[in-house]
Amino acid sequence: MNLFSNTLIFHSELDAQLVAEQIYNCHLEGNLLIVPFKEQRAVDLAISLAGVDLPIVEGASCLLPFPKHERECQDDDVPQIYVACLSAYNNGKLHGMWIDCTQDASEIQEDIEWMLSWSPCRNYEACEEWAIHDYQNWHGIHIDEYEDIEKLAELAQALSEYGAAYATYYEYQGSEASIEDFQEHYYGQYETEEDFVYDQLEEQGVFKKLEEMGIPSLYLNLEAIARDWFIDSFYSVEEGYRKVHIFSRF
Structure with a gap:
C-alpha cells in the first residue's frame, strides 16, 4: 500500500483498534496501524483518548475536531487578525482562527x-500558505491580506x-511611521489648533x-x-469633529 508510509506498533490488536477508530485513512493489520503523513500531535491525542501508551514510529491526522479554543484570541478589544488556511479555502472549506497581534511576531x-x-x-x-481574511480593532487602519x-x-x-x-x-505618515518618531513629536489631543496654542502659551507663562x-x-x-506656528513648527491631524492630534515638525 504505497499510499501509506508510517507504521505504529502496538502491544495488542485491541489497542491498535481503539486508536484506529480516531484516525483518518488508516490501515489496520493486527497490532500494526499504518497511517499516511506525519502528524505527531494528532496521534498523541488519539492514543491518549484510547488509553494506550505505546511507542510511535510516525504520526497521523486525527479525527478530533480543531481545538482552536486552545490558542484563539479571547480578548475582544485587542488588535487581531483572522488567518485562514488557503489549502482549505481553495478546497471549499473554512479553516482558520483569530490571532492576537499584541504578541511578539x-x-x-x-x-x-x-x-x-x-x-x-x-x-x-501540504498546508503552508495562509492569508488574512479579516481583522478588527485596528482603529481604521487597513490591513492587507498578506x-x-x-x-x-x-x-x-x-x-x-x-x-x-x-x-x-x-495613517498620515504611512510607511515612514515609527513608534520612536511618534513618541518624540506627539504633543497630544486638542479640540482645535488654537486650544493647543493657548495651552502652550499658558505653560510658558505668557x-x-x-x-x-x-x-x-x-x-x-490665538x-x-x-x-504661524502650524506653517513651520507644528502640524495637526484631524481624527473627528473637534478632535485633532498635534505633532511637532522637528
Whole structure:
C-alpha cells in the first residue's frame, strides 16, 4: 500500500483498534496501524483518548475536531487578525482562527503554524500558505491580506499603548511611521489648533507676564498665532469633529 508510509506498533490488536477508530485513512493489520503523513500531535491525542501508551514510529491526522479554543484570541478589544488556511479555502472549506497581534511576531507565527497543522486538508496536500481574511480593532487602519508579521506586531503594540492617536499618526505618515518618531513629536489631543496654542502659551507663562504688565490676554490673536506656528513648527491631524492630534515638525 504505497499510499501509506508510517507504521505504529502496538502491544495488542485491541489497542491498535481503539486508536484506529480516531484516525483518518488508516490501515489496520493486527497490532500494526499504518497511517499516511506525519502528524505527531494528532496521534498523541488519539492514543491518549484510547488509553494506550505505546511507542510511535510516525504520526497521523486525527479525527478530533480543531481545538482552536486552545490558542484563539479571547480578548475582544485587542488588535487581531483572522488567518485562514488557503489549502482549505481553495478546497471549499473554512479553516482558520483569530490571532492576537499584541504578541511578539514569533508568537504570531507560531499560532499561524499551529492553525495550519490542524487543517482538514493536511491528509492530502501540504498546508503552508495562509492569508488574512479579516481583522478588527485596528482603529481604521487597513490591513492587507498578506501583511508582514513583524509590522503587524509592532503596529498592534503601538495601538494598544497609544490607541487612536497612533492610528491617526500612522495613517498620515504611512510607511515612514515609527513608534520612536511618534513618541518624540506627539504633543497630544486638542479640540482645535488654537486650544493647543493657548495651552502652550499658558505653560510658558505668557499670560502671567501679560497680566503683570497690565495687558489683557484677550488681545492675543490665538488664531493668527496658530496659523504661524502650524506653517513651520507644528502640524495637526484631524481624527473627528473637534478632535485633532498635534505633532511637532522637528
